[in-house]
Structures are given as C-alpha cells and as structure tokens.
Amino acid sequence: MSDAVEGVYAAGRDGRPVLVHEYLNENYGLGDVSELLQLGRLGEEGEALTLTLSRKEITDLQNLANAFSFDYDEGFIEMCMDIHRFASEAAGDTLVFTETL
Secondary structure, rough: OOOOOOOOEEOOOOOOOEOOOOOOOOOOHHHHHHHOOOOOEEEEEEEEEEEEHHHHHHHHHHHHHHHHOOOOOOHHHHHHHHHHHHEEEEOOEEEEEEEOO
C-alpha cells in the first residue's frame, strides 16, 4: 500500500484493503480514537498503526462521535463515522483498522 491514499483502511470481504476514511487534514489520526475516546486496542502491523475495535466499541464510537461532534476536529468526527459505516456492513466480532500515511 505504499502508493495508497493517506487514511484508514480495513480488510474488505475479499481480504483486500479498503479505504474507510481519507484523511482531510493532519490534525487527527487513528490513534486518537484510543487516546481521546478510550476505545480499542492500538498495535502495529509492520510500520503501520492499527486499531482493533469490538462491535460494542464501534457502537460506542458512533455515540461518542455524535456527543462530541462540536468538541473535536471535523475530520476526526468524520473518521469515526466512516469507521462505523464500514463496520455496519462488515463481518466479524472485532475489526482491525490500519492507518496509512
């Protein structure tokens, strides 16, 4: 994914990376979900940051993004909502999202 668009990716149904959210600016990142909202588990895949979220955490993510929509960067809130939208159609009890910069 070296020539990939900067943003958040997850495995699609075919196992290939799917762009979930293209970064709008440099004021936020995937790690902020864990840091600001205390959700998920951060990890690394090679040099890329990963965030693993359970189904409950994905629901909490949507609720918190709505509740704090005026408190955080617009791009961050949009990323949270894009993660929730992707997850609503994805399979599995947990989902792993990867940041590409």
